[in-house]
Amino acid sequence: MPTHEVLNQPPPLQGYDLFAADRVLAEGLGREGAGWAEERVRTLGRLAGGEALRWGFEANTHPPVLRTHDRYGHRIDEVEFHPAWHELLRLAVGHELHALPWRDPRPGAHVARAALFFVLAQVEAGHGCPISMTYSAIPALRAEPELAAEWQPRFTSTAYDPRFIPAAEKTGALCGMAMTEKQGGSDVRANTTRAVALRGRGPGAEYELTGHKWFCSAPMCDAFLVLAQAEKGLSCFLLPRFLPDGTRNRFHLQRLKDKLGNRSNASSEVEFDRAWARMVGEEGRGVPTIIEMVNHTRLDCVIGSAAAMRQAVAQATHHCAYRAAFGKLLADQPLMRNVLADLALESEAATTAMLRLARAYDQGPADETQRLFARLATAVVKYWVCKRGPMLVAEALECLGGNGYVEESMMPRLYREAPLLSIWEGSGNVMCLDVLRAMARGPEVGEAFFAEVDLARGADRRLDAFVGRVRAELGDFGAVEMRARRVVEHMALALQGSLLVRHGDPAVAEAFLASRLTDDHGLAFGTLPASVDFGRIIERAQPRLAAA
Structure with a gap:
């Protein structure tokens, strides 16, 4: 016999179009x-x-x-x-x-x-x-x-073939990479894995690799781009799981990492025992060769973090639209509206920057300015969006209260996933130092970045003033490494502000300028000024179920 009726619980956020709702x-x-x-x-x-x-x-x-x-x-x-x-x-x-x-x-x-x-x-x-x-x-x-x-x-085949057989016999294949080692982490030039030439040397030649990799994710991929020390220095290699004769390569999995999140994916420690591989690019030029891969995976870190933020905001706004407390819906309570609008604002800024960054990858091959913009903006946006992700997800989880703390809500999984994207492909400090390194090599990279930011010049005095301060910060390279995080954060905010002023909803742009580029905000989400159009910002972010 039922002891009670289940009331005041939101319907599951499922059976909806993730694109149409965004x-x-x-x-x-x-x-x-x-x-x-x-x-x-x-x-x-x-x-x-x-x-x-x-x-x-x-x-x-x-x-x-x-x-x-x-x-x-x-x-x-x-x-x-x-x-x-x-x-x-x-x-x-x-x-x-x-x-x-x-x-x-x-x-x-x-x-x-x-x-x-x-x-x-x-x-x-x-x-x-x-x-x-x-x-x-x-x-x-x-x-x-x-x-x-x-x-x-x-x-590039569109057939997914999970069979563990030689790639030549499969309908499609996947590629992984393995760069970091125990002693170096991001400092890949400290790698000790050795590459010994078998027949000939240089690009395309065959080598045997002996050593280890500390993080090798998705180890059931069919081949891996790896770094190893050849005679002329650190070099890039393509290492397949199977040898040309169809036998297994000497690629040995030692254990799987017991990770905080990303638990569906296997991340392993591997050892190479004279594993067969072929050199990619010039000998001794391993980092410049593989950096082309790294730049694109950094773009995906931005996409993935923006996606986690969007899903967290969707879950929070959906829950609050149906859940009532103290006599009215959570979504109608002023302080909760401030929190939801602030989260939606952050998510919208991340998605807007992510899409603009992706366009630079489209245009870069034929447009030097766009290539340079992508070079700098990838590191800037990767740093900031991936830093904001964990904070946003934590606040969104709190919007669901205890319901958000249980696994069925998806929020704990989002919470565990969010920090990874700030670590993968270069942690926050690595990104900031990469920005400084790129700008130190010549003025062209910085000019390309600010050419994009300046497309909004004159549209709002607050944005103009903020961009002026960022330029001044970059003009003073004294102790710049110590200040790098603040400088890169400000560069990211200037770019997001410029994009939202030009392309965003007016209510969103106004809220962003008022809260991110001036002193009219607090340190936590939910501290937007009272002048913000909370309803319009939340309404843009809330997903709608088909029956709603």
Whole structure:
């Protein structure tokens, strides 16, 4: 016999179109040159709001399992994944999240792919790791045309093939990377893994690699871009899981990391015991070769963090629109409206910057100014958006109260995932130092960045004054490394402010300028000035269920 009736609980946020429910994404897709992809993003948005949500939960509830040996003691070095993981990857590969700009390099392809990645990353973040690495490997692989001719068709296939067999026998393949080692971490020049030439030397030549990698994510990928020390210094190599004769390469999985988040994805420690590989790019030029891959994965860190922020805001605004306390809906209570609007504002600024950054990757190959802008803005935006993500998710979780602290709400998973993107592909300090390094090499990079910011010059005195202060900060290089985080934060705010003034909703732009570029704000979310149009900002962010 029922003891009570369940009342005052919001309906599940499911069965909705993640693209149609996101005005900021829909507006930005066309503005940044990918309006032609709207229907394909909409299609994925509908799929993402359906069964894929369940796959996300299942893939994280049942993490991967390492099998180092078979029952007879033979070394196999395999990782078993839950079927939900494979369904997510099949969906991502089928919709070209791993390869769209390389398969269809029309204007706006990187923006379209960013929108697709943004949508599916809201459902589950871990599977995005092999997708991102495969997408990012192509520019680096093209440094060696012979290898690119062999592997690019495999990496850009839209068939997901999880079988652990030689790549030549598969309908599609995925690529990973392994750079960091125990003793160095981000300081990859401290790597000790050695590469010994077998026949010939230099680009495309065969080598044997001996050493280890401290973090190797998605170890069931078919090949990996790795760094190792050759005679002329640190070099880049493509290391497949299988040898040309079809036997397994000497790529040994030592253990899987027990991680805070990203638990659907296997991250491993590996050892190379004379593992066979081929050199990519010039000997001794490993970092410049693989940096092409790293820049694209940094873009994906921005996309992934913006996606987590968007999903957190969707969950918070949805919950508060249905949950009542003390006589009225949470969404109608003034202080909660301040919190929700502040979260929505941060999310909108992140999404807007992410899409603009993706356009720079579209235009960079033919436009030197855009290439330089991408070079600097990637580090600037990666630093700031990925730093804001964990704080935003924590505040959004609190909007759900105790309901947000239980796993079924998705919020704990978002909370655990959020810090990773600030660490992956260069932590906050690494990003800030990269900004300083890029600007120290010549004025062109900084000029390209501020050329974008200055497109809003004269539109608002607060923005003009803020940009002037940022320029002054950069003009004083005294103790600049000590001040690097503040400088890069201000650069990011100047860029976001410029973009919102030019392209954003007027209520959003006004709130951003008033709260981020002046002193009229606090240190926590929910401290917007009372003059803000809270209702309009929240209404833009709240997802709508089909029945609502």
